[in-house]
Amino acid sequence: MSDRVNRQWLLARRPQGMVSPADFEFVERPIPELAEGEYLVRNLYISFDPTMRGWMEDRESYMPPVALGDVMRCSTVGQVTESKNPAYARGTILTGLFGMQELAVGGQGFMHGTPVAEGTPLTWPLGVTGLTGMTAYFGMLELGEPKPGETVLVSGAAGATGSVAAQIAKLEGCRVVGIAGGPEKCAWLEKEAGLDAAIDYKSENVEERIRALCPDGVDIYFDNVAGPILDAALANLALRARVVMCGGISGYNEEKPPPGPQNLMNVIIQRARMEGFIIIDYVSRFPEAAAALTQWVREGKIVHQEDVQVGIENAPETFVRLFTGQNLGKQLLKVGDPVDL
Amino acid sequence: MSDRVNRQWLLARRPQGMVSPADFEFVERPIPELAEGEYLVRNLYISFDPTMRGWMEDRESYMPPVALGDVMRCSTVGQVTESKNPAYARGTILTGLFGMQELAVGGQGFMHGTPVAEGTPLTWPLGVTGLTGMTAYFGMLELGEPKPGETVLVSGAAGATGSVAAQIAKLEGCRVVGIAGGPEKCAWLEKEAGLDAAIDYKSENVEERIRALCPDGVDIYFDNVAGPILDAALANLALRARVVMCGGISGYNEEKPPPGPQNLMNVIIQRARMEGFIIIDYVSRFPEAAAALTQWVREGKIVHQEDVQVGIENAPETFVRLFTGQNLGKQLLKVGDPVDL
Structure with missing residues (x-):
């Protein structure tokens, strides 16, 4: 060439x-x-x-x-x-x-x-230290506002953004459940990434599994997928839950946007918040995020x-x-x- | 008796x-x-x-x-x-x-x-000075955070809560569009309540009318109805819009909750926030709200x-x-x- x-x-x-x-x-x-x-x-x-x-x-x-x-x-x-x-x-x-x-x-x-x-x-x-890692960083920390002991649910949890978001929540002292597709990804989440549990959306009833694994409700749901998994998460919100709207990959290839969540009224009942963000809004803070992520990866606190x-x-x-x-x-x-x- | x-x-x-x-x-x-x-x-x-x-x-x-x-x-x-x-x-x-x-x-x-x-x-x-008025007061002021010059859209705008929410936004210096059912309610909104415009959802295409009346997008959407009107509002959000999730009367009598909004991904693109609340959480501030509302009604600044x-x-x-x-x-x-x- x-x-x-x-x-x-x-x-x-x-x-x-x-x-x-x-x-x-x-x-x-x-x-x-x-x-x-x-x-x-x-x-x-x-x-x-x-x-x-x-x-x-x-x-x-x-x-x-x-x-x-x-x-x-x-x-x-x-x-x-x-x-x-x-x-x-x-x-x-x-x-x-x-x-x-x-x-x-x-x-x-x-x-x-x-x-x-x-x-x-x-x-x-x-x-991990670039746009996807930083998306996880700002989404989880700024919109999710994790507190020690809270229950965090992450979809697309084996993906580039979700896996970092889930591990940041662990570093913040939360109990973290990840949702991913297939046994290989779920095993990685539990064994390598240190999540407390993983749900295989391809073989499990996601709503039932969330309810079983998060009996006191979900304090933070970090959403990468939208669609039925978002709906299942909304059905299990804890009081004053935060839904970090990061992405909706389940609908990106639909010619018409799929119907939204039926359980949206639960956002009212639980006084919850759903908030969207785009990583480019945080460009002035990229150096901070990249430095933190780089250190966590070097120290082995975040795997990818x-x-x-x-x-x-x-x-x-x-x-x-x-x-x-x-x-x-x-x-x-x-x-x-x-x-x- | x-x-x-x-x-x-x-x-x-x-x-x-x-x-x-x-x-x-x-x-x-x-x-x-x-x-x-x-x-x-x-x-x-x-x-x-x-x-x-x-x-x-x-x-x-x-x-x-x-x-x-x-x-x-x-x-x-x-x-x-x-x-x-x-x-x-x-x-x-x-x-x-x-x-x-x-x-x-x-x-x-x-x-x-x-x-x-x-x-x-x-x-x-x-x-007007009770639960519905106070719901409007806290929802609009605390969750909506209106700023002078912003565009505010209210559904159920002729109702007990919506009419007060819309007029509080006017008092805060916003441009306010209300959505209501039928010409009588719409006339009341424009002529008595002082709104800038009203949309009759029974006879007009709500999404087209929102787009025409709010060409720069909706900064605050105060939602009392959910359903297709929420969807139309989500399609017209301005950057960093706030959606105050107050109620969803369109679905309250459905045996199964109706599908949620298709335009939910616009919350991400516009970095918007949807937040639910219940008035009883503000009980400690009821005296403040009732006093403010009573004064506004007595002064004729809020009609009902x-x-x-x-x-x-x-x-x-x-x-x-x-x-x-x-x-x-x-x-x-x-x-x-x-x-x-």
Whole structure:
């Protein structure tokens, strides 16, 4: 591969229902000359996050949609290989929204990189100390407000965000129950991540299991999935419960949004609070969160899993794994190795 | 009527779907001798509130259900006609949960009265300065947190709680849109209550009208109805919107709770908050709220409507009016006049 030819995945069409590799188009394009202030990034790891599914829709949200024909937006870790920007020296490892492609021109639009601290494993800034870890950090601590002895329920608990949210609640002295799909994920939650219990939504009656495991109700429900699992959680709220509305992956691939929770009135009866948030609102506090998470991971207080696929040509298939639940932990794609520059 | 014979409406059966007069039984019963600390209350006005529908169900809530065969629980204003409690002199006008009956023995269980300040119109403590007014007061001010210039949407806006909530938001300098059923209620909202606009949910497309009237989104949605109107409001939230979850009358008579809102994910995208509350949690602040509301009503800053039916024999039919939307403002039933004692 020449450094002047880029292989890119473009958004070819808006998905109808479940996202499909056919929604993307693989192209080879030359890299334009760098302008002053720009720099060339070679992607090393591509991150796949459920929120990307929303960016594929033609509707207003917290970021504009990806335009048809544009490179699919996603977070990556990359290395600066050329630079006309003195702040980004050749060789710098950085993270940013450099897209589903091998090479990216940084320094314009959303394409701004944040240098990765030396000694940090390359994948961490995309997961456990990056956006998903920080989403867990702010969601659990700021919206959840955990207190020692409280009962915390987390859905998508084996995922990149949920697993960190659950472990932060443990560090805060809570009793934590996780919901995940399949025995492998549940075993990881109980044996590796130190949760008090795990519910396998694929084989168990979630509402009954929540009631059995949380007989005094759920003080904090950290929701990554919405749909029937949110409903089951709402049926089991404790007085003054907090529902941290982080995501709703169960509905992201539905052509029409699925019906909402029937048990919403329980929010009134239990004087509960449901609150949504988007991680980009906390950008000024990213350094605090990244530092705390890095320390917890280094000390072994937070464990994490990464599911690393390989090869830019496999990007769409890797993305789809998120929605079929095949990923064990943070879904990544390795597309290169750093080089000495 | 002898003062020793009481006419009472008992809960005869749990309602199936829409509440019906046949769910109640009308009986005549002797009044027991008063024990020390008890007092006899003759009810003057009976209050009908949507929350009573929940008390008829056999399920745990913020208060225990009304047992089958017990007098139907409700708020009333009454007068003490006999007393073995020095704190409640004969002649005292008071308000409390004295039930759907002519006479009540106060001083036990939920049957505790709060004296009504002299000079207060008898009906106010059941509505505009009572539980519904105070529900509006705490819900709007504490959960809604209105700021001047914000856009506020209120459903059930012509009702006892909604009309006060809407006018408090006006007093706080907000632009206020109300949703109500029928041209008469909408005209009252715009012409008497001073709202900026009203939406008639019976004849208009609520979601389209909200979008047209609130082009920058809804900062506070005060919800009394849940169901499709909540969904329409969620579709039009402004950034950092607050949804005050006060009630959900649209679903109270459904045998199974109706599906929840499809647009719940917009709470995440707009970083919004949905919060439920129950007025009894604010009991320590009732004097503050009642004083503020009384002053506003006396100054004409808050107007209110009362729908006063007459006769204890009509209690169940009067209750049903709440759920058919026949009531214009606070639904009351007059069952007596105060006497000089």
